[in-house]
Amino acid sequence: MINLNNVNVVYPTGTHAMKDVSLDVKDGEFLVIVGKSGAGKSTLLRTLNGLVKATSGSVKVFNKEVTTASKNDLRKIRSNTGMIFQTFNLVTRTTVMNNVLTGRLGEMSPFRGFFSLWSEDDKKIAMQALEEVDISEKAWTRASKLSGGQQQRVGIARALAQQPKLILADEPVASLDPVTSRKVMDYIKKINVELGITTVVNLHFLDLAKDYAERIVGMHDGNIVYDGPISNVSDKDFENIYGGQLTEDDFNDTRKN
Amino acid sequence: MNQSRTIKIFKYSIYILLSVIVIWSSNNLSITWDRFINSFPQIAKILTLMFPPDLSSEMLTRVFIKLEETIWIAWVGTIIGIVFSIPFGYFASSNLFPSFIWGPFKTISVIIRAIPELIIAYILIPVTGLGALTGTLAIGIGTIGTFGKWQSELTEEIEYGQREALMAVGASSIVETRWAVIPQILPSLLSFYIYRFEINIRASAILGLIGAGGIGAELLGQFFYRDYPKAGTVVLITVIVVIIIDQISSKIRNKIIEGQ
Amino acid sequence: MIQEKIKNPNRTKNLQKLGLYSFLIIAITWVGVIRIGFNPRRVDGTWENFLFIVSKFFPDDYFEESGAINWALDVAVDSFIETIQIGLLGSIVACIIAYPICLMSSKLTAPNKIIYGSMRTVLNVLRTLPELFWVIIATTALGFGSFAGLISVIIFITFIIYKLFAETLDALDPGPLEAVRATGATYFTSLIHSVVKEVNPVYFALCIYMIELSIRISAVIGLVGAGGIGQLINVERVYFHWDNVSSIVLAMTLLIVALEILSTNIRTRILR
Numbered sequence: 001m002i003n004l005n006n007v008n009v010v011y012p013t014g015t016h017a018m019k020d021v022s023l024d025v026k027d028g029e030f031l032v033i034v035g036k037s038g039a040g041k042s043t044l045l046r047t048l049n050g051l052v053k054a055t056s057g058s059v060k061v062f063n064k065e066v067t068t069a070s071k072n073d074l075r076k077i078r079s080n081t082g083m084i085f086q087t088f089n090l091v092t093r094t095t096v097m098n099n100v101l102t103g104r105l106g107e108m109s110p111f112r113g114f115f116s117l118w119s120e121d122d123k124k125i126a127m128q129a130l131e132e133v134d135i136s137e138k139a140w141t142r143a144s145k146l147s148g149g150q151q152q153r154v155g156i157a158r159a160l161a162q163q164p165k166l167i168l169a170d171e172p173v174a175s176l177d178p179v180t181s182r183k184v185m186d187y188i189k190k191i192n193v194e195l196g197i198t199t200v201v202n203l204h205f206l207d208l209a210k211d212y213a214e215r216i217v218g219m220h221d222g223n224i225v226y227d228g229p230i231s232n233v234s235d236k237d238f239e240n241i242y243g244g245q246l247t248e249d250d251f252n253d254t255r256k257n
Numbered sequence: 258m259n260q261s262r263t264i265k266i267f268k269y270s271i272y273i274l275l276s277v278i279v280i281w282s283s284n285n286l287s288i289t290w291d292r293f294i295n296s297f298p299q300i301a302k303i304l305t306l307m308f309p310p311d312l313s314s315e316m317l318t319r320v321f322i323k324l325e326e327t328i329w330i331a332w333v334g335t336i337i338g339i340v341f342s343i344p345f346g347y348f349a350s351s352n353l354f355p356s357f358i359w360g361p362f363k364t365i366s367v368i369i370r371a372i373p374e375l376i377i378a379y380i381l382i383p384v385t386g387l388g389a390l391t392g393t394l395a396i397g398i399g400t401i402g403t404f405g406k407w408q409s410e411l412t413e414e415i416e417y418g419q420r421e422a423l424m425a426v427g428a429s430s431i432v433e434t435r436w437a438v439i440p441q442i443l444p445s446l447l448s449f450y451i452y453r454f455e456i457n458i459r460a461s462a463i464l465g466l467i468g469a470g471g472i473g474a475e476l477l478g479q480f481f482y483r484d485y486p487k488a489g490t491v492v493l494i495t496v497i498v499v500i501i502i503d504q505i506s507s508k509i510r511n512k513i514i515e516g517q
Numbered sequence: 518m519i520q521e522k523i524k525n526p527n528r529t530k531n532l533q534k535l536g537l538y539s540f541l542i543i544a545i546t547w548v549g550v551i552r553i554g555f556n557p558r559r560v561d562g563t564w565e566n567f568l569f570i571v572s573k574f575f576p577d578d579y580f581e582e583s584g585a586i587n588w589a590l591d592v593a594v595d596s597f598i599e600t601i602q603i604g605l606l607g608s609i610v611a612c613i614i615a616y617p618i619c620l621m622s623s624k625l626t627a628p629n630k631i632i633y634g635s636m637r638t639v640l641n642v643l644r645t646l647p648e649l650f651w652v653i654i655a656t657t658a659l660g661f662g663s664f665a666g667l668i669s670v671i672i673f674i675t676f677i678i679y680k681l682f683a684e685t686l687d688a689l690d691p692g693p694l695e696a697v698r699a700t701g702a703t704y705f706t707s708l709i710h711s712v713v714k715e716v717n718p719v720y721f722a723l724c725i726y727m728i729e730l731s732i733r734i735s736a737v738i739g740l741v742g743a744g745g746i747g748q749l750i751n752v753e754r755v756y757f758h759w760d761n762v763s764s765i766v767l768a769m770t771l772l773i774v775a776l777e778i779l780s781t782n783i784r785t786r787i788l789r
Contacts, residue, residue, distance in 0.1 A: 140526055
């Protein structure tokens with residue numbers, strides 16, 4: 001489903017965020033990418049749906065080349081790729097339902113999208129997505145009134161509403177407290193297991209990575225330094241990925257909030 | 258220590274500069290201290306002649322009719338400003354478009370904004386004649402500049418995350434704007450529209466002074482005929498009406514910022 | 518079951534609100550357009566009229582020896598200088614006068630309740646009057662010309678400063694002033710050592726803005742006879758010298774835009 005081949009990303013500021021990265025992801029996999037902040041995890045995720053343009057190398061998603069895709073092709077790729085953000089990125093001034101419905105925008109004509117002309121099907125799909133994350137009773141509440149965990153569940157529902165083949169989650173629980181983090185990670189894992197949607201998750205916290213991942217990829221300073229099933233990972237490997245001694249900050253459940 | 262000395266030198270040179278300007282200007286404009294001091298009592302005298310104002314029903318009717326026209330000019334002018342400024346502000350946003358697009362639009366907005374409405378009306382008079390239409394067009398054009406610049410500034414301050422999410426969903430750029438940009442700027446923008454309406458009422462009152470419709474001409478006429486009480490009426494009623502409208506629009510603006 | 522759930526309970530209310538507001542706005546605008554006398558028939562000759570006037574504004578010899586741009590550089594410069602002087606002098610004097618006035622009309626810094634109350638009421642009324650009102654009064658009392666222009670700028674800018682500055686003063690933390698007063702200092706001394714120090718940078722930036730604003734205003738008030746470049750425009754218009762008019766307006770626009778850029782830069786640097 002995903003093929004990265006010798007991908008390099010150099011930002012205009014000069015930062016070399018991804019260095020000769022090669023990676024393959026199969027259909028239905030649940031992949032967790034771990035690493036320190038700035039290791040290149042967010043960049044990698046964003047090369048997959050073209051939000052960040054690879055400076056060199058090939059990025060193939062659904063067997064299509066993202067780096068050279070036309071505007072329309074890119075839209076189609078994105079429409080089939082759901083993304084979940086650390087900062088939720090909901091449209092705060094409107095209802096939860098509307099937020100989830102925006103997930104349908106990739107498959108609607110600009111005219112209908114602009115004037116919110118959702119079809120009955122769109123609405124049904126959105127409602128089902130909300131039920132999938134157990135938050136359908138909040139459908140008509142204004143998004144800004146929800147707690148962090150609730151907002152992220154809406155974010156997941158929005159991604160689901162796209163009926164995607166791939167879901168990318170960029171540090172989805174970094175802004176949430178430990179208990180809520182686990183609840184949200186449960187939903188993300190459930191979607192992968194029940195609906196078979198390929199999922200790539202960036203995580204900063206090791207205990208979460210150990211508990212949810214099937215396969216772990218470790219990134220350090222723009223390079224992939226580890227790639228293997230979770231059962232093979234040792235604490236020494238983690239230390240290498242993080243480039244030194246592990247601290248309290250690298251574990252989710254020791255957080256005070 | 259050195260820093261406070263430089264500040265002191267800076268301060269003193271500013272004072273010297275200011276004094277030079279004052280002396281040079283007053284010389285050029287032939288202003289003496291005498292003339293200056295005496296002007297204030299002279300002005301006060303005229304102000305006192307304006308009260309008590311002429312509150313006859315004949316005068317009051319005249320004033321209200323002209324005030325109504327003034328408000329209509331401001332309203333239609335503001336609407337024209339809103340309608341035409343939306344594309345302007347859109348294309349002038351530096352975070353939405355490359356510089357060869359937003360550059361010209363922003364520049365045009367800034368230039369239009371810089372030209373006072375009075376001048377715009379002045380230039381329009383030979384084209385559209387004296388009267389309310391000219392005033393409306395002048396206010397409309399001036400308002401386009403203001404709204405365009407304001408809208409682009411609001412757009413440039415929004416958080417990127419919501420836009421990123423819309424892009425990630427596969428929405429085309431106009432749809433992305435509608436869902437990520439517009440909800441974020443709408444309350445501020447609407448509030449500004451209403452605020453500008455208040456200002457435009459004052460502006461259209463003034464435009465009357467050069468014949469572009471509205472109450473200004475009435476005021477000028479009364480002064481011309483030295484009928485100060487009548488002039489006082491014009492001022493009094495105008496001030497009252499403007500204050501009332503200000504209050505109403507403040508309430509509406511607060512409701513917008515809270516709720517929607 | 519899903520069918521019921523996907524209906525927004527607020528839907529009718531939202532649509533009703535939207536419909537009502539749109540209808541109101543369109544209806545009011547419609548009435549306004551009629552009331553203003555916008556008549557499609559009037560538009561008929563307007564385009565030709567417009568093109569004719571534009572050709573008068575920018576004739577062929579615009580950039581030449583005998584043309585308007587050259588004329589502007591010769592003759593209009595004096596009027597421009599006069600306008601700038603009115604603006605500078607007017608705003609400087611206004612800044613000086615307005616400072617004590619503001620202090621006296623703010624609850625925190627007023628010497629006593631009577632002064633505070635009376636000044637506040639008077640100021641709140643007078644500050645709503647637009648600049649041209651003061652121009653008319655000044656020209657009636659003092660005759661046409663740049664002197665009247667200067668006085669009206671001074672008066673108007675003083676009120677503007679009050680309007681903008683009073684909020685700042687009201688929002689001040691009363692702590693420092695009370696502390697200094699508690700040491701037994703007199704009215705003036707206590708003000709100087711607390712409020713004044715804190716408030717001066719803001720006032721200074723405000724005054725820079727006022728300078729820009731008053732030059733703008735001075736340019737315009739000449740149109741009704743208060744001297745400077747506005748008066749020159751008037752004269753040229755009376756003689757139907759449209760090309761001169763347009764060259765002045767062009768120059769004035771450049772001036773104002775340059776001013777705006779300059780003052781924004783200075784202001785951001787002061788507030789740092």
